[in-house]
Amino acid sequence: MDTIEPHLDATGVAGGADESPSGDAPTPPTIRRVSRAEAATTVEPLQAYAFGTTPTVPTSDEPAAPAEEEDDKVRLVAFDGAEPSAVVVGIPMRQNVRGVILPMMGVSGVATHPAARRRGHIRTLLTQLHETMRDAGHVVSTLYPFRPSFYERFGYVGFPMPRRIRLFPDGLDRLLRADAIPGEVTLHRIGEALDEFRQALEHLLLERHGFSLYSPEAMARYRSKDDRWVALARHDGEVVGVLLYRSHGLGKDFEGHQLLTRGPLGRMLLLRWLARHHDQHAAFTLELPPDERPDLWYVDIRYTDETKVAGPLHSAPMGRVLSVPGLAGLRVGAARATVEVVDDPFVAGTWTFDGSTGSLEVRSGGTPTATLTSHGLAALVYGVLDPTEIHLRGYGTMDAATAQTLRTLFPAATPYLYASF
Numbered sequence: 001m002d003t004i005e006p007h008l009d010a011t012g013v014a015g016g017a018d019e020s021p022s023g024d025a026p027t028p029p030t031i032r033r034v035s036r037a038e039a040a041t042t043v044e045p046l047q048a049y050a051f052g053t054t055p056t057v058p059t060s061d062e063p064a065a066p067a068e069e070e071d072d073k074v075r076l077v078a079f080d081g082a083e084p085s086a087v088v089v090g091i092p093m094r095q096n097v098r099g100v101i102l103p104m105m106g107v108s109g110v111a112t113h114p115a116a117r118r119r120g121h122i123r124t125l126l127t128q129l130h131e132t133m134r135d136a137g138h139v140v141s142t143l144y145p146f147r148p149s150f151y152e153r154f155g156y157v158g159f160p161m162p163r164r165i166r167l168f169p170d171g172l173d174r175l176l177r178a179d180a181i182p183g184e185v186t187l188h189r190i191g192e193a194l195d196e197f198r199q200a201l202e203h204l205l206l207e208r209h210g211f212s213l214y215s216p217e218a219m220a221r222y223r224s225k226d227d228r229w230v231a232l233a234r235h236d237g238e239v240v241g242v243l244l245y246r247s248h249g250l251g252k253d254f255e256g257h258q259l260l261t262r263g264p265l266g267r268m269l270l271l272r273w274l275a276r277h278h279d280q281h282a283a284f285t286l287e288l289p290p291d292e293r294p295d296l297w298y299v300d301i302r303y304t305d306e307t308k309v310a311g312p313l314h315s316a317p318m319g320r321v322l323s324v325p326g327l328a329g330l331r332v333g334a335a336r337a338t339v340e341v342v343d344d345p346f347v348a349g350t351w352t353f354d355g356s357t358g359s360l361e362v363r364s365g366g367t368p369t370a371t372l373t374s375h376g377l378a379a380l381v382y383g384v385l386d387p388t389e390i391h392l393r394g395y396g397t398m399d400a401a402t403a404q405t406l407r408t409l410f411p412a413a414t415p416y417l418y419a420s421f
């Protein structure tokens, strides 16, 4: 379903209007959560117009798609009269933040009908979505921005961009003779190895800062499409690395997804697997966590870094905190600081953070020695900006002693979100 109805304003004229006919302020939209069944006529046309190739040619003989089962996504729609004008979707997910698995909201499908843009619909919807999901227990929120400055307005801070590399076969064959690498790699169609793939992702969720998983239903799509290979690297029976990929034929590129490893052994096993293809493929394309160092992988390595940072399609993810008390328990450094968070409907207040036991304790109140915006707080929690950068970027103010305390409490870290949505 990708048709979008002509947008009628209060006067019934297509094209929308910024003001009512009398020149009064425009009537505020009605905001409502819609079910998955209702999404077909409200959410999907707006999203198809914003993100898809439209219009499509109607096909009368196409059988109606079966009704989708209800899911746990929160779809909020703004209606101008009866017309759906804007939509935001919140996806309940889990994310590792400094060693603790937190309920996280993934924001997705943000779109407004062109006639209704710049009237504050998304500001209203996103604020309500944040509140709804925070009240349902979500502690943090992440998204992939079309333009980071748009979501900066909503308290989000940028994460580092995962790297994309094109690895050439030079030097790889040397790994074929690396007998010191214990373990083995087995090859499967993803349809038959989905459960093991999922289990490996669950391990990564426990082990890697920033990592998040999409829903089991989304995973099931891998099984139904079944158009990827998965290489599983094992040591002592445990999966230590996974790589999904697709081959495009002799002399062509090997199209790898994310190189997911639980440490150096998993990486070496997978690289040795690639080495077995060194005369079969021109190059291997891979996505890497932002802290990977391919330059140190092996002698004579040759690759080009093709990491691209450019909205709307190649933006690094962003994140923010929705609930400060929900951060209790994060694994942090042994220090104590009181900060005042300002200019935000969800995290504003004075908070004392105590990491003396290694597990964060959060208390409301105290005498603050630093002021932070929501971005400054998120930057500390995710470890993406040093306190000095927070200060210089306008995300907070603090003296040098507090900067040092915050640096100890929230050491620099590299979140790797993984899930895309």
Ligand SMILES: CC(C)(COP(=O)(O)OP(=O)(O)OC[C@H]1O[C@@H](n2cnc3c(N)ncnc32)[C@H](O)[C@@H]1OP(=O)(O)O)[C@@H](O)C(=O)NCCC(=O)NCCS
Pocket (backbone or CB within 6 Å): 050, 051, 086, 109, 110, 111, 112, 113, 116, 117, 118, 119, 120, 121, 122, 123, 124, 144, 145, 146, 147, 149, 150, 153, 312
């Ligand atoms: C991006 C989009 C969703 C904005 O919707 P909207 O209803 O016009 O947004 P709002 O009117 O609520 O604007 C919210 C704020 O962002 C600002 N803003 C709106 N569009 C903007 C843009 N393209 N770039 C930068 N800022 C923008 C507004 O001025 C407003 O600021 P303020 O509330 O601080 O004063 C809409 O333009 C759209 O559907 N675009 C195509 C699809 C898309 O890119 N979706 C985002 C995917 S991540």
